[in-house]
Amino acid sequence: MRIAIAADHNGLALKARLVERLSAQGHTVDDHGSHAGKPVDYPPLCAEVCRQVTGGHADRGMVLGGSGLGETIACNKVHGIRAGLCHDLWSTRVSRGNNDSNVLVLAAKLLSLREAVDIVETWLTTPFKGGVHARRLAQIAALERESVRH
Numbered sequence: 001m002r003i004a005i006a007a008d009h010n011g012l013a014l015k016a017r018l019v020e021r022l023s024a025q026g027h028t029v030d031d032h033g034s035h036a037g038k039p040v041d042y043p044p045l046c047a048e049v050c051r052q053v054t055g056g057h058a059d060r061g062m063v064l065g066g067s068g069l070g071e072t073i074a075c076n077k078v079h080g081i082r083a084g085l086c087h088d089l090w091s092t093r094v095s096r097g098n099n100d101s102n103v104l105v106l107a108a109k110l111l112s113l114r115e116a117v118d119i120v121e122t123w124l125t126t127p128f129k130g131g132v133h134a135r136r137l138a139q140i141a142a143l144e145r146e147s148v149r150h
Contacts, residue, residue, distance in 0.1 A: 001124065004052035004061045006032040006045035008071075011064025011108035014116055018062070021117060030058060043074045050078035053102050061103040062120070068107035075103050079144060082137075087111070092119045096126035098133045 003022060007015035012034060022029045032048045034040045042065050049061040061081075065071040068085045075083035083103035084095030087110060095101040104123045106116055128134075 001060065002028045002030070002058045004030045004032060004049045004058035005063070006034070006049045007064035007108065008034060008042040008045060008066070009037055009039050010066035011106065012037060014106070014108045014111070014113065015064050017113055018064075018116065018120060022120070042071050046071050046074035047078060050075050050081045050083075050103060054078060054080040060124070062106065063103060064106045064108045066107065066109045068105040068110075072105045075105060082140075086119050086123065088115075089118060089122050092122045093126050096123055097129045098136075100128040100133070100137055 005015060005019060015031070019029050019031055030052065032052070033045055042063070046063050049058075049063055052058040053061045061075075063071045063075060063083070072083050072085040075081050081103055082099055082101045083105050084091070084099060084101035085105040085107065086092040086095050087107060095104070101123075104120065106119065108116075111119070
């Protein structure tokens with residue numbers, strides 16, 4: 001799978017470990033930064049990962065921040081993105097199974113490496129359920145189209 005990934009200064013160390021692990025598993029990982037430990041603004045990082053996904057250059061995206069809250073908001077401003085902030089396996093399964101999220105957001109200040117790895121693996125392997133959830137995603141997409149017109 002082609003994965004675009006980015007992290008602000010809070011998620012830098014965790015991102016490095018995830019990139020190493022995902023690459024070792026055979027995924028193509030495109031690291032969009034940050035690469036230095038100094039504070040950076042996360043919205044441009046989120047935008048770049050999301051554009052990789054919506055542009056077809058990546059199958060999925062991952063963004064890491066301190067809490068992940070701002071990153072989730074920023075990602076979901078990009079047309080076509082369904083970013084889910086996942087703190088545990090239950091929210092991860094819902095994010096993929098029910099919401100077909102295409103960007104995973106992780107809170108680096110909250111998660112251990114083991115928890116993050118488990119969430120990533122669950123997110124990458126959980127299929128979208130379709131059915132009633134597809135109808136709801138169509139309604140969300142309609143809201144997104146409507147907001148572009150106004």
